[in-house]
Structure formats: C-alpha cells, structure tokens
Amino acid sequence: MIKAGIVGATGYAGAELARLLSQHPQAELAAASSVSFTGQRLSEIYPAYYQLCDIVCGTQEEAVEKSDVVFAALPHGLSQELAAECFEQGKAFIDLGADFRLKNEEDYQKWYNGTFAHPELHGQAAYGLPELFRDEIRGKKIVANPGCFTTAVPLALAPALAGGFIEYKGIVADCKTGVTGAGRGLTQNTHFAELNESCSAYKVASHRHNPEMEQSLRRISGKDVTVTFVPHLLPVNRGILATCYARLKDGATPDEVRAAYEKKYAGEYFIRLLPEGKAADIRNVRLSNFCDISLHFDPHDSMLIAISAIDNMVKGAAGQAVQNMNLLFGLDEKTGLTAISPAF
Known part of the structure; x- marks a missing residue:
C-alpha cells in the first residue's frame, strides 16, 4: 500500500x-x-x-x-x-x-x-496533465498539479492546435466555474446572498491561470499561442465549463478536426469526446475525474467552438493529483478514480 x-x-x-x-x-x-x-x-x-x-x-x-x-x-x-x-x-x-x-x-x-x-x-518538476504530458511525469519526484481552468482549456484545444487546424492568435476561452474554486475562505462575492441567482465575470484579462494555459498550449503547438481568458462565477458548488473559440485555418474541415480529436484521445479513459450534436455539461462529470469534450463548428465565420466540462475539485484538482500519484507509482491511472457521476 x-x-x-x-x-x-x-x-x-x-x-x-x-x-x-x-x-x-x-x-x-x-x-x-x-x-x-x-x-x-x-x-x-x-x-x-x-x-x-x-x-x-x-x-x-x-x-x-x-x-x-x-x-x-x-x-x-x-x-x-x-x-x-x-x-x-x-x-x-x-x-x-x-x-x-x-x-x-x-x-x-x-x-x-x-x-x-x-x-x-x-x-x-513535471507538469502533471497526464493526457498531454504523460511521458514527462513518469519517474519524477515532483509534480505540479494543474489547476481547473488550466486543465479544461488545454484539453479542449490540444488536438486542434497540435494538428495546425486553428489560428494561434485570437483564441478566446470563456469559462464558468463553481464556487469551490475560490477556496474555503469566505469573501463577499461567495456569500450566498451575493452568489445566488447571479453569474458574473471576474479577474477579466488578469487571471493567474492565463499564462499557465498559454504555456501548455505553446508546448503542444510549438507556436506563440495567445488566449483571451474570461472566467465567470456560477452559483453552483462544482464544475468548470470552458467554451473555447478559435478560427479555423483556410482549408480545415470539421471532419478532419474531429478525426484529430478522435485520434489524440483514443484510449484516454478520462476523456469523453461526445457525439456530434451533444454539448458538454458540468452535471455529467460531477464527482468524477472525467473531462467531457464537445465540438461545434460555425460555418458563418469559420469558427471552431470546443467545449470541455470537468469537476474542478476532481479532474481540476484532487482527482488529477491521484491520477498523477498512480503514474508515479506504476499503477493503472484510473485506479481509485472510476466513479461515475450521479444521473441527476
């Protein structure tokens, strides 16, 4: 043990x-x-x-x-x-x-x-996002476990960037988070009366996770990727919903973009690429280590809209940390992490 x-x-x-x-x-x-x-x-x-x-x-x-x-x-x-x-x-x-x-x-x-x-x-130190940097983690003694936004956004965009299907500039990450991401200490905007029946942006263009997610995306693509990141606070306990907008390069088609995601995440237990027409939802990953990803294409302005959903306390924090522990000690990554979300 x-x-x-x-x-x-x-x-x-x-x-x-x-x-x-x-x-x-x-x-x-x-x-x-x-x-x-x-x-x-x-x-x-x-x-x-x-x-x-x-x-x-x-x-x-x-x-x-x-x-x-x-x-x-x-x-x-x-x-x-x-x-x-x-x-x-x-x-x-x-x-x-x-x-x-x-x-x-x-x-x-x-x-x-x-x-x-x-x-x-x-x-x-290794950066502990296994689905993207697994080989770096094995054999290390120090692992930097990514945060919630910096897990959800790179996982949503990695295959499109690695395949060269989207522009490296002008990416927008519009993200919603549950209140547990603010920690246990109470602040004015996490009081029930302030948070309930509300949804507001915070730390617009000044959030500490911005350089971290750009660091991952630059490693994935080998290019100088920039992201406009806007987080919003939801009146829920758990969840990250990352809606990422990126312009498709000339000639890139929805079919080949989707094929790139299918290839990249084939065999990744914790990544669920949803069928066409479905949209990722934080309810479906609650209390689990899964990341659901849905792909959408707007032909009007040649945009890829990649949406990811995670539980910010599990895949965005503790679950991913246990996944990294499993990697360090030679265990199957999903050991102890196979719980699925409640249906309602």
Missing part, C-alpha cells in the same frame, strides 16, 4: 483528496496536517467523513515522515520548502498549488509576486 499524506487537508482540495484516497484500493491516507485544526479529526470538520475518514490532523513534519507521497494543498508560496524537504527524504511530492506550474521565474514573479527558492527543483 502506498502511504499518502496531505498537507492542508482541511481545505476543499485537501478534503477531496482525503475522500478519494480513503477509497483507493492501493493507497492509504497515512497522515493529514492542518495549521487551523491540529489535533482534530477530519470528520469533525467534514461530518460526511464520520467513521469513514476519522484521521487526526497532525503537523506537516508528521505528514512527511509517515508518507511515501505528500500532497500539498496549500496557497501559493508555501510549497517550495516542503518540496525540498520531501525531495531530500526521497518522498514523492505532488503540489496542488501554483509554486511549480510556471517554468519561467519571471512569470511567477509577475503573477504570484514570488521567486524560485530552489531553481534546481523547478528544473526537475
């Missing part, structure tokens, strides 16, 4: 990790840490876990000591020293935060106001 530890276990992503790891047939939750709730059982904070996941929250040091793999579900800026400690002790480290996602330190300074404390570790 793989012994797993969670640092930051009482936030939404940490708690979701605990839920998934508690059901994993080849891993066990060996330790959990929380600064705010040290000494309390996880089931005291989340009563749904009562008698199912009653682990007591200890210290960060205990989580590292007791584990083969450490998951960090922490705000940006707090993972680098922990990663160094794990690396020194030969433990695998999977970071659900942003500290290892950006390859360029200048980008990290600009968007997160931080520096690379251990540049040598950043050079060894």
Whole structure:
C-alpha cells in the first residue's frame, strides 16, 4: 500500500483528496496536517467523513515522515520548502498549488509576486496533465498539479492546435466555474446572498491561470499561442465549463478536426469526446475525474467552438493529483478514480 499524506487537508482540495484516497484500493491516507485544526479529526470538520475518514490532523513534519507521497494543498508560496524537504527524504511530492506550474521565474514573479527558492527543483518538476504530458511525469519526484481552468482549456484545444487546424492568435476561452474554486475562505462575492441567482465575470484579462494555459498550449503547438481568458462565477458548488473559440485555418474541415480529436484521445479513459450534436455539461462529470469534450463548428465565420466540462475539485484538482500519484507509482491511472457521476 502506498502511504499518502496531505498537507492542508482541511481545505476543499485537501478534503477531496482525503475522500478519494480513503477509497483507493492501493493507497492509504497515512497522515493529514492542518495549521487551523491540529489535533482534530477530519470528520469533525467534514461530518460526511464520520467513521469513514476519522484521521487526526497532525503537523506537516508528521505528514512527511509517515508518507511515501505528500500532497500539498496549500496557497501559493508555501510549497517550495516542503518540496525540498520531501525531495531530500526521497518522498514523492505532488503540489496542488501554483509554486511549480510556471517554468519561467519571471512569470511567477509577475503573477504570484514570488521567486524560485530552489531553481534546481523547478528544473526537475513535471507538469502533471497526464493526457498531454504523460511521458514527462513518469519517474519524477515532483509534480505540479494543474489547476481547473488550466486543465479544461488545454484539453479542449490540444488536438486542434497540435494538428495546425486553428489560428494561434485570437483564441478566446470563456469559462464558468463553481464556487469551490475560490477556496474555503469566505469573501463577499461567495456569500450566498451575493452568489445566488447571479453569474458574473471576474479577474477579466488578469487571471493567474492565463499564462499557465498559454504555456501548455505553446508546448503542444510549438507556436506563440495567445488566449483571451474570461472566467465567470456560477452559483453552483462544482464544475468548470470552458467554451473555447478559435478560427479555423483556410482549408480545415470539421471532419478532419474531429478525426484529430478522435485520434489524440483514443484510449484516454478520462476523456469523453461526445457525439456530434451533444454539448458538454458540468452535471455529467460531477464527482468524477472525467473531462467531457464537445465540438461545434460555425460555418458563418469559420469558427471552431470546443467545449470541455470537468469537476474542478476532481479532474481540476484532487482527482488529477491521484491520477498523477498512480503514474508515479506504476499503477493503472484510473485506479481509485472510476466513479461515475450521479444521473441527476
């Protein structure tokens, strides 16, 4: 059994990790840490876990000591020293935060106001989006787990970009997210009275995920891809719906674009390319690690509209982290992650 530890276990992503790891047939939750709730059982904070996941929250040091793999579900800026400690002790480290996602330190300074404390570790960290960068992840000790938008958008566009079917400039990612993406801390726009019966854009043209998704799309295409990214907050708990608009190049046809998606994602268990005429819906991926993708074509202005839907807490956070753990330890990627969404 793989012994797993969670640092930051009482936030939404940490708690979701605990839920998934508690059901994993080849891993066990060996330790959990929380600064705010040290000494309390996880089931005291989340009563749904009562008698199912009653682990007591200890210290960060205990989580590292007791584990083969450490998951960090922490705000940006707090993972680098922990990663160094794990690396020194030969433990695998999977970071659900942003500290290892950006390859360029200048980008990290600009968007997160931080520096690379251990540049040598950043050079060894893999970007953990398995469907696009699987070979890079195997054999690594540090994995940067992508965020929710930065999973949904690249998966929606990758085959079209890799095949050269769409223009590299002028791509628009219009995304909707559930409120859990804002974290457990309360802010004014996540109050029920503010959020209910509302849908609003936020951080327009200034969201930290923008450079990360462009980084992935540039790697996929080898071109200088730019994306206009506009996120919106939905009055739902879970889900990311990414509606991506890109202009088709002259001569590109819907049939060959769809064939490229079918080829790229053939054999990818967690990618479901929907039949023509169907549209991706967050309801159909809730509580699962699946990414549903639907393709639409507007002949009026030669646009590809690629829509992806994921659960932001699973494929966009904890589920993908477990998928990466499975890869690191030589397990089938879908181990512990085969749950399907409720039908209603």
